[in-house]
Amino acid sequence: MKVKIFDEEDENDLENDINSFIEDNIIEVIDIKYQVGTSIFADEQIYCFSAMIIYTTNE
Numbered sequence: 355m356k357v358k359i360f361d362e363e364d365e366n367d368l369e370n371d372i373n374s375f376i377e378d379n380i381i382e383v384i385d386i387k388y389q390v391g392t393s394i395f396a397d398e399q400i401y402c403f404s405a406m407i408i409y410t411t412n413e
Contacts (some may be wrong), residue, residue, distance in 0.1 A: 355384065356411065361404045368403040375407065384408040 358375060362368040367374040376383065 358407045358409070359404065360407075361402065363403070365401075365403045368405060372405060372407065376409075378389060379411060380407075380409045381412055382410045384410065394409055 360368055360371050360375075362371065372386070385408045387406045387408075389404050391404070393394075393400045
């Protein structure tokens with residue numbers, strides 16, 4: 355069993371990263387944990403989209 359962590363500022367970037375990783379490396383996805391964090395800096399709202407994939411491979 356292995357884990358991979360992803361962190362992006364845009365949800366579409368996170369989605370693309372996860373899909374590419376799964377297509378290239380994964381035998382079985384056991385679970386995906388997803389989280390969104392927000393904060394405010396001056397007048398700007400900042401988002402952080404992250405995910406952890408728990409998976410297995412043939413390695």
